[in-house]
Amino acid sequence: xxxxxIGVGNSLMADDGIGLLVLDRxxxxxxxxxxxxxxxxxxxxxxxLHVLPDLDIAVIIDAGDFGGKPGDHQIFSPDEAVSxxxxxxxxxHELDIxxxxxxxxxxxxxxxxxxxxAIQPEKxxxxxxxxxxxxxxxxxxxxxxxxxxxxxx
Numbered sequence: 001x002x003x004x005x006i007g008v009g010n011s012l013m014a015d016d017g018i019g020l021l022v023l024d025r026x027x028x029x030x031x032x033x034x035x036x037x038x039x040x041x042x043x044x045x046x047x048x049l050h051v052l053p054d055l056d057i058a059v060i061i062d063a064g065d066f067g068g069k070p071g072d073h074q075i076f077s078p079d080e081a082v083s084x085x086x087x088x089x090x091x092x093h094e095l096d097i098x099x100x101x102x103x104x105x106x107x108x109x110x111x112x113x114x115x116x117x118a119i120q121p122e123k124x125x126x127x128x129x130x131x132x133x134x135x136x137x138x139x140x141x142x143x144x145x146x147x148x149x150x151x152x153x
Contacts, residue, residue, distance in 0.1 A: 003153050004055040004111070005030075005145075006039045006048065008062035008097065014128035015070075015121030018141075019061040021130070022117075025142045026149070035153060048100045053109040057152055059145065062097060064118030071133040072120040073141055075148065077113070078102070115148060117141065 007023025009016045020040055027038040037055070041047050052058060066074060078101045097116065104110040119141060122131040 001035060001056045001153070002054060003036045003057045003059065003149065004039055004051060005036060005149070006041055006051065006058060006060045008041045008048070008060060010042055012127060014123045014125055015119075015131055015134050016063045016124045017130060018063050018119050018121070018134050021138065022061045022119075022141050022145065025138065026145060029142075029146060030149065033153075036149070046100065048097060049104055049109075052101075052104045052111055055111040057113045058111045058115070059148065060097060060114065060116045061141075061145070062116070062118060063121040063124065064097075064116075066118055066120060068120040070120055070122030070131065071137045073117055073137070073144070075115055075117045075144065077115060078105075113152070117145060 005023060005026055007019040007021075009019040011017030011020055020042065023038055023040055030036050031038070039051050041051070048060075066072075068074070078098060101110065101114060119134065122133055
């Protein structure tokens, strides 16, 4: 079974980089496992579509606005969520994860199971440091994902 842990985000955009930071922590814990692949996706968008076909299970970590308080997080399957992100059509990099996952499913290339951890950002803007509230919750995100990974692998 091939498990892919995918961190999505841009570390130059404050809290948007949380997926990459959590991915690094998980890689420190599981990096010696051959059955888990750690995939950083700093560009997001359609790049996600290209990594999914090789996986049996995908665990995706990203900042996501779901109306929670900054630092809140949720783990869900794509079937449990509906994207309301408006797409302006300027770039393929702006496609949101939920739309890419749907496209992967329509192409018959989606992994058997997909889990998404969305972390509510406080601030997403250029050249800013990640906010304290997300950094203070970093260990909580990692521990919850370790339990998920241990349960599926």
